[in-house]
Amino acid sequence: MSTEARPPGLLPLLLARARAERVEPITRRLVASIARENAAYDTSRVVPDDDLWRSCFDNVERVLDMLVLAVLPDGRLTSVEDMEYLFDAARATGQRRAEQGLPLDDVLRSFRIGGRLIWEDLVERADPPLDPESFRDLGVWLWASVDKSSAEVARSYRQTEHGLLRADAQRMAALWEGLLSGRAREQAFAQEAARSMDLPADAPLLLLLLRDTTLEDAAEAVSTVMHSHEPRTAWQARSGGDVIGLLVPPDGTDHRSLIAALGELTGLDGGVSGLCRGLAEVDRAFEQARVATEGRGAEAGILSYDQRLVPALLLNSPQIARQLVDHWLGPLLALPGAEGAELLDTLDAWANAGGSTSRAAAQLPCHRNTVLNRLARISALTGHHLADDPPPTGLALALQARALGLG
Missing domain, CATH: 3.30.70.260 (ACT domain)
Known part of the structure; x- marks a missing residue:
């Protein structure tokens, strides 16, 4: 891009006139072109017509503002040190389209369409035509301005989208916690949860x-x-x-x-x-x-x-479960390591075998007489007589409670 002085040309006049007179006509062409070339706006209907018009107008105006500020009176193009304030329209557009749920690719496509229409309008109204150097510099700066605006749109869109996703995740987490705590007995809450989760309430x-x-x-x-x-x-x-x-x-x-x-x-x-x-x-x-x-x-x-259901019963009545463990297994749990573990394993195998010492012996494995001897030892320690009959219900519950860590 040239910064050498050159004779004043048509470029400053062309841009000043475009900024003063062409924003609205370009906006009309842009809105019509988006309707023809960017189907997402029409099919989704998430962007109201007045919103689309205002957004197109503001962004065309801002791009022309950048061009006017970039051209010196003698026709040279120069960079503008601080143009942050000129991206307000682009940022607002990115935020609104993210909130409306229009895909970012479709938003950026509209910005490319806008850049093309601004370029066509400027070239068509350059009378006499721009000199080659001005023509080249105008194209370079115009597309640099459109690219910068598009980048600001994308950044604002993604920031807004991230915030919306985080807020939605927090809202869904709160809905789930409300469901799990019983708030869905309130009809209004149940209906809100049903809509958000896409499930029938009843x-x-x-x-x-x-x-x-x-x-x-x-x-x-x-x-x-x-x-x-x-x-x-x-x-x-x-x-x-x-x-x-x-x-x-x-x-x-x-x-x-x-x-x-x-x-x-x-x-x-x-x-x-x-x-x-x-x-x-x-x-x-x-x-x-x-x-x-x-x-x-x-x-x-x-x-x-x-x-x-039996574990559920025990887990819902932990105090009774602990009493069962203490009543049926307390003396065995008080024995030192190896002996207590051996007797408890035997008792568990015998209960699982439905009181059959033969099946318990096969499960352990050991001889059937060994099982009988251990059962006699258990009976002596606990005071509960255990024979070759089905295990008492209380004992079976005590063993299950111990397996659940309740004793």
Whole structure:
């Protein structure tokens, strides 16, 4: 770009006249061109007509402002040290289009269309035509101004989009916490959550609580068992690597078959609630899924609350569970290391075998007489007579409570 003095030419006059007289005509052409060449504005209808007009007018005006300020009276083009204030229209456009949800590529395409129309208008009205040097410098500075404006649009758009995404994530997190705490019993809250999650407020649903996974992995795996082209689900990640999912069983699907299919998935660990009747019962479903998850012990996979009712009973009554452990197992837990562990393992194997000393011996493994001797030792220590009969219900509950860490 030349900065050497040259005879005054038409360029300063051309730009000053364009700034004074051509902003509105160029704006009209630009609005019409966007309608023809940038279909996203028409198909999405997210940008009101008056908003589009004002944005085009302001940005055409600002580009011409830059050109006027850049041309010296003698026709030379020079850089402007501080032009930040001239990007206000570009930044405002980027912010509004991000808020409206128009794709950034479509916004930038409109800026390129605007640059082309400004160039065409200036060239058409240069009478007599510009000298080659002025013609070249005008093109260089015009497209530099359009490029700078586009960069400011993109930066403002991305900043706004990032803020909107963060605000939306915070709002969704608050909605989920409200659901899990029972706020959906308020009809207004339930309707808001339903709209935001794109789920019916009153449809039967299941709640999944998964551990050590990601939203993407959970959603992809679960979609394979939903048997629906558009499964109705909603997902939320929580602290500590937990993922929660709400699943609406597809029409005609028995929720029990869906629960069974979830239990067969590999690579996911957690719990699934029983069927609850809409968003108003999500807090109850969450508690069920939590109990099923915590009652898994060392088991892998997704376990159903309906299949874990005994652990659920114990987890919901921890004081009674501890009393059961103390009543049936207290003396064994008080024994020093190896002996206590051996007797507890034998008792656990015998209970799992339904009171069969032969099956317990095979499970341990050891001789059947060894099991009988240990059972006699356990009876002597605890005062509970154990024979070759089904284990007492209280003992079975005490063993399960201990496995759950409740004693």
